[in-house]
């Protein structure tokens with residue numbers, strides 16, 4: 078497994094993260110297989126959120142974890158808060174952040190989170206309140222590192238103005254098909270394509286400049302959870318390009334798609350969501366594949382982009 082050190086954050090973490098959003102669908106025995114398989118493949122980082130299955134993902138993880146024989150201190154557990162789907166609002170108030178962490182710790186049956194991310198922007202957020210919550214969570218030992226998800230540079234700046242804790246992670250959507258994080262820089266000032274639209278205020282460069290590790294969520298999906306592009310007849314060129322490299326490297330197409338993310342010099346982590354142990358093994362082989370400069374472009378172009 079490829080390991081990375083998150084600047085000012087957790088050290089020696091796997092470049093592939095096991096996302097647990099889809100875990101509520103599993104029995105505790107099957108969830109244990111997922112966790113153990115990922116761990117045996119070198120994954121030591123697990124991603125949760127208070128809203129996954131309305132808390133059921135965290136509960137299932139806790140029911141399954143003792144069956145794996147893995148020690149708590151040998152893995153990193155991250156959770157996210159602020160998405161209150163049950164209330165139809167996003168909530169970064171101090172009270173909600175604090176109670177969400179307490180709920181996550183109780184459901185996960187752990188003493189601390191290695192990382193806490195604010196899930197999506199609360200349009201009414203008050204950075205002073207967030208800072209107070211982070212301070213209390215760090216001082217009490219409940220949370221070791223802090224970050225955000227789906228946040229723009231200026232929102233991060235606003236948080237940083239008040240928060241003493243470094244924001245070390247930003248989890249955002251990125252796949253070969255959903256590559257807007259990258260496209261806008263490539264097509265800059267190009268009126269012929271809306272891929273030139275700067276949708277996130279140059280987030281990728283901002284994160285690199287500020288030592289914020291990007292965690293790419295849904296690396297195999299197209300659209301907003303429309304399904305995977307792997308083996309999908311709607312993406313013939315992309316599947317052909319993935320298959321050629323997969324055959325050459327003796328890995329699966331899914332592994333090549335994840336290797337495309339890991340090849341980026343921003344040293345990103347990829348948050349994969351499969352609940353199938355065979356798929357986990359396949360995908361983890363991505364960490365052993367180093368795509369060439371040419372491979373990276375070939376895949377990017379095969380996903381429907383063009384040289385400007």
Ligand SMILES: NC(=O)c1ccc[n+]([C@@H]2O[C@H](COP(=O)([O-])OP(=O)(O)OC[C@H]3O[C@@H](n4cnc5c(N)ncnc54)[C@H](OP(=O)(O)O)[C@@H]3O)[C@@H](O)[C@H]2O)c1
Nearest residue numbers: 096097098294295296297298331348349350351352353356
């Ligand atoms: N921060 C955010 O806003 C946000 C949003 C969404 C997700 N996330 C995080 O990102 C994680 C991953 O999201 P995701 O599940 O959408 O990501 P994904 O890894 O892109 O997609 C996984 C899905 O693709 C399917 N799949 C089909 N063929 C596959 C193959 N050959 N190999 C692997 N998977 C294949 C999987 O099914 P099988 O299970 O049958 O393999 C599973 O349903 C989540 O668990 C969560 O932790 C974060």
